[in-house]
Amino acid sequence: MPTLTLNLRYLFSLVGRELSDSELSELLEKSKMSLERIEGDEIEVEVTTDRLDLLSEEGIARHFKGLLGIEEGIPKYEVFQSDVEGIVEESVMSVRPGFALGIVLGVHLGEEGLLSLMHLQEKIHQTWGRERRKVSIGVHDFDKLEPPITYAGERPEDIRFVPLGESEIMNAREIINRHEKGIAYGHIIADKPLFPVLRDRRGEVLSLPPIINSEMTRVTSETRNLLIDVTGTSQREVEQALIVVATALAEKGGKIGTVKLKGAKGELVTPDLTPKVMSLEAEYFRAKTGLNLSPQEIANLLRKSRLDAVAKQEVVEASIPPYRVDFLHPIDLVEEAL
Structure with missing residues (x-):
């Protein structure tokens, strides 16, 4: 089962009040989480593998607020139909066919929220995503890109961009051979004649999934508007991961925008937030x-x-x-x- 290290101060701010040690223990037990360690402002908890929604402080606070009677029932998020479109090309269908997009606008991340988002991504990658083989997530600064977003399969030598954390342009083959994330996860696509890639209207590379995003769309604590891409082998699980991330961000004041996908997958709108x-x-x-x-x-x-x-x-x-x-x-x- 996944183990999380949580920032108690941040968690309490999301709940709306501090919790005593006894309250915290009772809430964790009711949520079927086990307390592994508590030290200062940090606690370590174990979460069951089927509770993706509890892999972040935002998701845990949302659940705690229900148990405490602060908020009950399904959370009411502001959802709108955006004019953003995603185009899925046939070339990617034999490589990594699962694909979903969503946007979240007006998020107030801050340093703690950014760290929580990064941890949520990685925990989903490790568990639900089977170390990115089944599902991988990219989060981008929406203000740095221009829709529509195209998802395609291309020759690795033709995919050239500055990977996150780097300063020089590399092609996709160089990334899987030299970049830290490429060395770790490149085996997932290395034997494919085409690699999956996301580009915006200008042809700028946003992501080489499931390896690395572009430095161009780096998210910081000041980023307010986000694009979320999820790719993988199963459409159902890809869409579920998108919902988990988008609704966690909505707990930070974000408005969720749906995206119309068209092309090789037919027409599809994601995320689908129907209960x-x-x-x-x-x-x-x-x-x-x-x-x-x-x-x-x-x-x-x-x-x-x-x-x-x-x-x-x-x-x-x-x-x-x-x-x-x-x-x-x-x-x-x-x-x-x-």
């Missing part, structure tokens, strides 16, 4: 738990876990936030309410 709906029979809940709770009491418990829930006679209709990937069966609703 999943699932029903839970009250009698099923009682049989599994031994607790004689009414449908309304069950619904109230689910709302504290940041789900929307409505009692209808002996059935609870639950709407599950799109950033939760761990609901497959009504038993998951039962466990969530406990």
Whole structure:
């Protein structure tokens, strides 16, 4: 299971108040996280592998606010349809076909938020992304690029840009042979005749996924407007990772913009923030738990876990936030309410 090091001061600022040691321990237990270490302003916690939404301080604070009764039900994010388009070329479909884009505008990152974002990316890469083979994420300063964004497969010698953290132009083959990230992850694409690449309207390279972004779109603590790209082998998992990152940024005041993708994948709009709906029979809940709770009491418990829930006679209709990937069966609703 992934282990996270959290900044307590930052976490408390997101929750809106400080938490005592006993409160913190109780909230972690209710969230099915285990406390591994606490030292000064830092704690180390272990998170279950299916809770991508708890891989950042923003996601943990969002969940804690529900358990504390500060905010209940599905978070209400400001979402708009942007005029940004993504073009997917046929040349990339045999290389790395999963692709999704989203934008988040008006984010207040700061140093702590930037660090949290970087850690979230890497934890998703390590877990859900299987060390970037299955999913990889790029985050860019939206103000430094010009849409539309094209995702294509190109000869590695034709992909030339300054990689993040460098000062000289390199081609993609040089990057996988010489750059730190290329040496670590280049094997994922090294045997392909074409490498995946993202370019903007001007032809400027934004990213060589799943290896490295361009220095041109570097994100800093002052960056306010962000483009998120996610690539991988599975479209469903790529889109899920995008939702997790975009909604974490929305917790920092960002407005989420959807992007229309067209081309080799047909037409698709990402991220799709439609909640999943699932029903839970009250009698099923009682049989599994031994607790004689009414449908309304069950619904109230689910709302504290940041789900929307409505009692209808002996059935609870639950709407599950799109950033939760761990609901497959009504038993998951039962466990969530406990």
